[in-house]
Amino acid sequence: MFRSFFEQHYSLKETTWQQVISLFSPATLDKNSFFIREGEIARTMAFLESGIVRGFYRKDNGEEYNKVLFSAPSFFGDYASLISGRPALFSQQALTDARIWVADYRQFTRLYDTCPDLERFSRKWAESIFVQKEQREIELALFDATHRYLNFRKAYPEAEQQIPQYHIASWLGISPTQLSRIRRKLTAS
Amino acid sequence: MFRSFFEQHYSLKETTWQQVISLFSPATLDKNSFFIREGEIARTMAFLESGIVRGFYRKDNGEEYNKVLFSAPSFFGDYASLISGRPALFSQQALTDARIWVADYRQFTRLYDTCPDLERFSRKWAESIFVQKEQREIELALFDATHRYLNFRKAYPEAEQQIPQYHIASWLGISPTQLSRIRRKLTAS
DNA sequence: GAAACCTCTTGACATAGGTAAAGAAATCAG
DNA sequence: CTGATTTCTTTACCTATGTCAAGAGGTTTC
Structure with missing residues (x-):
């Protein structure tokens, strides 16, 4: 499954992994359907097993800007909304039929208290998506x-x-x- | 001191805070002097108590692009280099005389094993700088x-x-x- | 105080990229 | 297969911004 992808930054203990994996359930996202819409509060994180998902922002004038493309294998979800608990500024929509795995974010974060290795995992994960963003920033700027x-x-x-x-x-x-x-x-x- | 700023995302236990604060020592950065230069491997993180620091990238043609401005109070340092251990892609330079506090990043991360609250702090910190980057991205794009x-x-x-x-x-x-x-x-x- | 330097403004010109609209090509539905 | 829809290309025109160069104020230095 997606364990090797999941653990590319940090390896979890077996017992932690078991708890994590039990939070995920398989699902499909049909082409053009939405994973999350602007204005909703994100509750779930997801792993993209196959397919392509875009995250986009809709401007005042109705125009759309594709902020991010997720191409399998990849995690996705509106991290900013998950982290802050505030309504999503973006929508995420499948551009092809997609197979995904979905987990409740609160259940995931609740494991931090009993699984310090998961908290470390998430620290490294957050650090790595920060670095990724920085790279995209450089691209757009330079x-x-x-x-x-x-x-x-x-x-x-x-x-x-x-x-x-x-x-x-x-x-x-x-x-x-x-x-x-x-x-x-x-x-x- | 900078405790309230430090703890804006998560409060540390008193004992943890004591260990953290002992890692920081005061310093000054004269106008135009560099905190880190492109190509060096970042070893230290810093808190900007007063002054303005820029992080910039030098293009092939010698032109510079100011990727980030730090205005006190703020943490700064090349997170990407600290996190990855790779040479910095950017330089950071004081644009005014600045008072700063400096800490060794490895010593800081070593505390994670004994202070899980610090690891949580850093997770939240990384998450928040990710969200900040996302906001800057939106600004530049829209x-x-x-x-x-x-x-x-x-x-x-x-x-x-x-x-x-x-x-x-x-x-x-x-x-x-x-x-x-x-x-x-x-x-x- | 004069010279040297730094910073900001302005003008002339070039270019990447935007908008709108039309037609061509590809894809989809029945 | 055929008509409808979606996607891609092209043309014409416009705008924001870039580059280069000159000049005007400031500041600093000796």
Whole structure:
């Protein structure tokens, strides 16, 4: 199962793992269905076993910005809402049919008191998603859209075939028009 | 001292706090001096008691991008390098004379084994800096430069007087020229 | 106080990227 | 298979912002 992925930053004791895994139950997310909608308070964390999920923000004018793409295998969920207990600023939606594992976040955090290794795990986990965010920040700040698109193709080689280009464009922070222009230039050369 | 700031996310036991505080020693950072330089491996974390520190990245062409501004009171240090043990991608430099408190990060993390409350503290801390990063990400993605500048003035009301505009422009992700144009438009209206 | 330096503003010009609209191509539903 | 829908490309035009260079104020230094 997803144990090796789960423990990539820190290995849990067997007894802790058993308790953790018992919190997760399998589920499916049909294409276009939502895992969480903006305004809801996140209660569950999830593991994406197959498929692609986007996290997006809807601007005042109705336009959407794809803040994050999750491509299996990956954890997902609105961490900010889980952590803070405040309503989600983002929605998360499946872009393909997806198989997932879902767990209640409160039940998970309740284990911290009896399983210090799980708290350590979560510290390392939080540290690592912070570092990831920092890397995305650098990308957006320092590279132009062409460069980001090439990076995207390396990072998500399969995703490009599976989701519409306008979602990719949105994640890159550009319009579909501009992505099309970039693609034309790249194939021309 | 900085206890109330330190404990804003989670309160430590008295004995833990005593051990933590004993790791910190006072120091000063003169204007323009570096706390850490790109390429070094970060060993220390710090608390900024007064002054302003920037974290910046130097591009291939020598240009600099101010990734983060720390304005007292604030913790700072290259978390990514501390966490990963890898060389820093960024430098951190005082933009004004600064008073700081410095602690060895390894000594700090060594306390986790005997002080589970400190590990919890650090989990919450890591979670909160993740959420902060997410907010900065939203700002850069969704707001235009004028809007970001206005937010900056709210968030760092004193900083604007103390540091050159080109540092602010860099943090906003625009050129000094463009910031100047934005300022002109704002005063005109 | 003059020279040197630093910072900010301004103007001229170039470019990446936005918007809107139309048509082409691909995909889906019956 | 056919019509409807979705997605992608292209064109035309516009705007925010970049680069470069010049100049105006300030500050610092000797």
